[in-house]
Amino acid sequence: MTFQPNQGLSQEEVTRRVDSAIEDNEVVLFMKGNRLMPQCGFSQRALDLITQYREDVECVDTLESLDEYRAALSEHSGWETTPQTYVNGEFIGGSDVLAEMDERGELRPALDSE
Numbered sequence: 001m002t003f004q005p006n007q008g009l010s011q012e013e014v015t016r017r018v019d020s021a022i023e024d025n026e027v028v029l030f031m032k033g034n035r036l037m038p039q040c041g042f043s044q045r046a047l048d049l050i051t052q053y054r055e056d057v058e059c060v061d062t063l064e065s066l067d068e069y070r071a072a073l074s075e076h077s078g079w080e081t082t083p084q085t086y087v088n089g090e091f092i093g094g095s096d097v098l099a100e101m102d103e104r105g106e107l108r109p110a111l112d113s114e
Helices: 011-024 041-051 062-077 095-103 107-112
Strands: 027-031 058-061 084-087 090-093
Touching: 011 027, 011 058, 011 062, 027 041, 027 062, 041 095, 041 107, 058 062, 062 084, 090 095, 095 107
Parallel strands: 027 058
Antiparallel strands: 027 084, 084 090
16 A cells, blocks of 8 residues: 555645644644654654644644645745744744754744743
């Protein structure tokens, strides 16, 4: 059995899911795979960086409809790549940005912001 990405959610449905996830969650990570089985090293790295400071992060698997998620996320961030992290509705960045923030001691306060 092979995995087939882009199983065909409509763009409207994906856009609704992205908007809702960003609006309804304090911290949300759009990633390839899920919390238990990240499907990309960058997604794993972003998840590890976030969860070292907090467990309550909403993870959204973009592989369900990758092209549509890329388009919807680009509307919020200007980036098409995943992972993407949002805190209180604000785009923070991907795994490299999170790592840089962590090195500077800025990630924990950013994740704790109200």
